[in-house]
Amino acid sequence: MHTDEFSNWRSINFFSASPVWRAAFEWIDANAGSAEEGYHYDFPDPKMFARVMSYKLKDRDSARFEHHKHTIDLQYTIAGAEGIEYSPLHLLKIEGEYLQEKDFQFLHTPAKTYGRIDNHAGHFCVLWPRDAHMPQLRVDGFEHVRKLVVKIPIDLVTGTNQ
16 A cells, blocks of 8 residues: 655656556546546546545444455545555455456455555545555544545556456
């Protein structure tokens, strides 16, 4: 996992030197303010896309852990804030079926928190397939979040078929 202020992405060579990451960050820079909820925004590579969403935040006992096997989440907070709890995938137990068409699976929530970030407006985080994560968590002083997620196939970044 990586988290930072959005304005810093260009100074991180891993992101700025990669055409894939550059395309994702430049799309956010150009479109975050005007992108509408409910749309599937495509990139030149048809496997890469962005979605904008907003929702009311939840307490920990109402949220759920998830993970993705083949995609990286680049999550950017447009307005508000959102807590995202995270854990190494191998520490959690699978809950339910893996949905291949959505590259999505729920995981059981452990009794204790492993780690957490609070993503405020203007911040981003990168969640790798090994990063189990539980978004939608309440942050003091905030009830809602508006964010976008760019889904990046891991093979575009690593150059391997996953």
